[in-house]
Amino acid sequence: xREEGRVLRQALALAALSVLVAAAxxxxxxxxxxxxxxxxAFIQAAEYPGLRLITIEEGEELWRTGGAAFIDARPAGxxxxxxxxxxxxxxxxxxxxxxxxxxxxxxxxxPLVVYCEGGDCQSSLLLAKRLHAEGFEDVRVMTGGWADWxxxxxxxxxxxxxxxxxxA
Numbered sequence: 177x178r179e180e181g182r183v184l185r186q187a188l189a190l191a192a193l194s195v196l197v198a199a200a201x202x203x204x205x206x207x208x209x210x211x212x213x214x215x216x217a218f219i220q221a222a223e224y225p226g227l228r229l230i231t232i233e234e235g236e237e238l239w240r241t242g243g244a245a246f247i248d249a250r251p252a253g254x255x256x257x258x259x260x261x262x263x264x265x266x267x268x269x270x271x272x273x274x275x276x277x278x279x280x281x282x283x284x285x286x287p288l289v290v291y292c293e294g295g296d297c298q299s300s301l302l303l304a305k306r307l308h309a310e311g312f313e314d315v316r317v318m319t320g321g322w323a324d325w326x327x328x329x330x331x332x333x334x335x336x337x338x339x340x341x342x343x344a
Contacts, residue, residue, distance in 0.1 A: 226313040227304050232328055235289050235318040239330075244287035247279065247307070249299040250322065256335040260291070260325060268292065268299035268306075275310060287314040294321025 230238075238244040239260060246263035248255050255265040266279055282288065288307060292299035304315045318325075326332065 224305060224308050224315075227308050227315045227317070229319050230289070230316045232318060232320040232324045232330075234316075235291070235320075235325070236328070236330055238287065238289055238316075244289045244316070245282050247288055247290045247303065248322075249290055249292040249303040258326075258332045258334050259322075261331050261333040263291075266303060268303040275307070279307075280310070282312070284311050285313050287316060288312055289316050289318055291318040291321045291325070294319075294323030294325075297321055 235246075239246065239262075246260050248259050248263045248265045249268040250259075250265070251267050251269060252265055255263075255267075259265070264276075264279055266275065288304075290300045290304045290307065292303075300317045300321060304317045307315050320327075
């Protein structure tokens, strides 16, 4: 019984020490969290009822069936090089500019799939929130983004002649 108490105290001391070391190592990250720097990276379901995250597989299915309009949140130059066929470009970095009439003309109840570079890119999420605020009711963020689309070997196109379907 005495041995069990000692082991329990040691385990609790190790756990406390681990928390302290982790906090000390991540002080800058903790400060950013407290300031609310990461709030934009989350979706509050009550605040954005028509916004959801989808996988590359779901995005591919919507693309193949023509079941959604695709919006590329990457910068214009990157979009022109290569993008998902049929996608429209609306760079998230131009957040203060008006949304183009071609995008505003899309059906407000129809699905929109928004994507960016992938990885830890937050541009698609920021743009999706903006589109939701404009009255689009079904906005989906493709979580793997462009990087996963290309890695999966899915079709791409370019705005430059001779570079269609992923050709260099």
